[in-house]
Amino acid sequence: MPKLFITACLSLFLTACLPTGSQQPLELPEEKPHYGDGAWHLIDGNLDGKKINGNEKITLELSLGRASGFSGVNSYSTKAHKLAGKISVDEQIQITRMAGTVKEMRLESQYLQALRRAKSYKEQGNELVLTGDGVELHFRK
Numbered sequence: 647m648p649k650l651f652i653t654a655c656l657s658l659f660l661t662a663c664l665p666t667g668s669q670q671p672l673e674l675p676e677e678k679p680h681y682g683d684g685a686w687h688l689i690d691g692n693l694d695g696k697k698i699n700g701n702e703k704i705t706l707e708l709s710l711g712r713a714s715g716f717s718g719v720n721s722y723s724t725k726a727h728k729l730a731g732k733i734s735v736d737e738q739i740q741i742t743r744m745a746g747t748v749k750e751m752r753l754e755s756q757y758l759q760a761l762r763r764a765k766s767y768k769e770q771g772n773e774l775v776l777t778g779d780g781v782e783l784h785f786r787k
Contacts, residue, residue, distance in 0.1 A: 685715055686774050686785035693760045694780040704757055706774075706785055713761065718754040719746035733767045733776060757783075 688704035690697070705715035713726035713735055720743070725736040739758055745751070760783055764776035772787040 684709075684787075686787060688757065689784045689786050691757075691760060691781070691783035693756050693763075696756070698756050698760060698783070699753065700784075701753060704753075706761070717741065717757055719750050720744050720754065722758065728767055731766055731768065733764050735761055735764055737762055 685705035685707045687702050688698075688700055688706070690700040692698055701718055703716060704718050707714050708726060708728060711725060711727055712723060714723040715721070720741040722739050722741040724739040727734045739762065741758070746754070760778075760781045761776070763778040763781045764783065765778040766776070768775045768777075774785040774787075776783040776785075
């Protein structure tokens with residue numbers, strides 16, 4: 647009998663703690679795109695003398711020892727460190743496996759090659775320039 651009484655009391659207590667129907671439904675914040683807030687957008691650049699056309703879709707975010715963003719067709723991520731004007735981007739860049747047009751895939755390939763070869767950076771206001779041997783990439787916030 648005491649076990650039944652304790653169970654009934656506990657059940658009544660837990661039921662009393664449940665929200666009533668008069669409460670407003672929980673509103674979740676609007677989901678933000680993964681890349682864009684705080685990201686640098688590629689304006690233009692060059693790789694071994696060949697122009698890399700700017701594409702606002704191509705982004706770069708540098709934080710917590712990582713470089714990530716959207717490379718025109720795929721999302722990418724890799725280890726990267728920047729300090730006192732120098733930047734080091736890991737050769738092994740992980741990317742998703744989406745396909746695009748030949749033009750989009752060529753631009754993505756050029757961008758990722760250039761990013762791998764970046765050795766220094768200059769950040770001034772809302773502009774970022776990455777440079778390396780035969781590489782220059784211009785970004786804007």
